[in-house]
Amino acid sequence: MTRRYLSRTVLPTVLTYVGLAIGLVFAVFPILWMFFASLKSNTEIFALPPQLLPKQFTVAAYLAVFNDPTKLRFFLNSYLVAGAVAVLTVLIGTLAAYAFSRFSFRLKNALNVFIISTQTVPPITLLIPYFGMVVTFGIFNTYFALILTYLVFTLPYAILLMTGYLNTLPRELDEAVLVDGGTSWSALWRVIVPLSVPGIVATAVYTFLLAWNEFLFALTLTKSDDMRTVPIGIELLMGQHAFEWNQMMAMSVLGSLPLLLIYLLAQRYFLAGMTAGSVKA
Amino acid sequence: MRLVPLAYVAPATALFALLMLYPMVAVLRYSLLDRAITKRNAAFVGLDNYQTTFDDPVFWQATGHTLYFTVMSVVFHLLLGLAFALMLNSERVNPTIRSILRVLYILPWLFTAVIIAIIWRLLLDPEGVVNGVLMSLHIVDFKVEWFSSSSTALHAVTFVNIWAGYPLYMVSLLAGLQGIPRDLYEAAGIDGANPWQKFRHVTIPQLTPIMISVALLDFIWTMQVFALVWMTTGGGPIYATEMLSTYTYKLAFSRYQFSLASASAVLLLILSMSVTYFYIKHQKAR
Structure with missing residues (x-):
């Protein structure tokens, strides 16, 4: 009886907890290491034996980033570009999604496959x-x-996300506007858009993140330091002085802040965007 | 009235024409020219650039690395994602702990490739913490140069990508697990199924459609990897981690051989599109 209880209940539970603990170290340790490295002095980063927590906490690396106009410019550029991309994408994407959700027209299917x-x-x-x-x-x-x-790459996401969202809104709502003699344009702005705020926020958030993270185009289509975005800024820092690890880590922490904030504050929206391509709502 | 929906899709369609259709035609055309972009009246040379690409052993190395990187990533993403999703869905575990861990396990997904690269360059530095721990446990007895030795670089880059990519599977499969109707398990229980049989005959079949679509999408995206490789090894040492994307990029933007680069870009496109075909077919069937 006891042995049976042990092997049927206690053992699997213990194993699950052990598995979860291993998973936790695997997932989180590298991130903690980055975070604490940004609070170490450069000499301490490679100290032996390695220690996760700094012996001497210092924000010197952050101050160095904040006092460098070139590096601040990377952040400004990233916010501007990602912000503009998010606004444009939501606008154009919502219009297209409205057509996909509410009308049937020729080429709709072909266009849909093309977008995917x-x-x-x-x-x-x-x-x-x-x-x-x-x-x-x-x-x-x-x-x-x-x-x-x-x-x-942001528009296809936005169109898929927004079409999915608009499909959840009852058609009667906008049909009521049409019956009252309104146009589909006024139905869109008076009824659909106000009701779609959660979908619009989710789309904006996810497109902002996609643009914030982009590397390849930014690497190739910009050239001077004053046009570089955060990912390229980090790459440059790596190439120029590969030994200022604490500053690179501080840049990485600051560069990840928008994602961390959005993730923690708007987890539901974040997850919606993350799985848009794979799980059908 | 019939033109109304077309007006709504017009801006998006115009952008797709400019940013997708035109470039595809252009890259195809470049690949058939001699020295596109750099030469004013580049001559038509047929499939010469493809011939040159196929004759280049580095192209085949890059293809091999890309396949290894992609297949290993997809397999381990799937295994880890499934394992984590099952553990996070387990009723043996305290619900509060589950919801906290669920938040923490997604964290690797939040970081962009450049930052992931830099984190792991620090961790896997010869003087770094990974070597420190492995040496104190006597698993290795010298400072391994993970990213700069040709025997470890490809595995190291693949490992980092595995670390960064499993959360997508985990989140999708967790949503899938929560969507499995309880009566299926109850019915299986009445039929006398043990936990393994329930997993094998209820859980797995219910999750298979999600696993296939996530894996196909992941396969396509992983095949196109650039930033992570560029920032950890740059395709080196020598060609040890050269991928199709870094190979193409270097042809175009280090050597300005835009025609050759276009040929290899078209080949990568064909590879991606053939997987996409299965993806779309699968999505439509669901």
């Missing part, structure tokens, strides 16, 4: 012609180059 498949086109394949286009348009090394090209 654009999510899987390799960025490097697009980058080569983008380089030529951006130079031709005279927008190489400008915000426009990034904002325009980022739309290619």
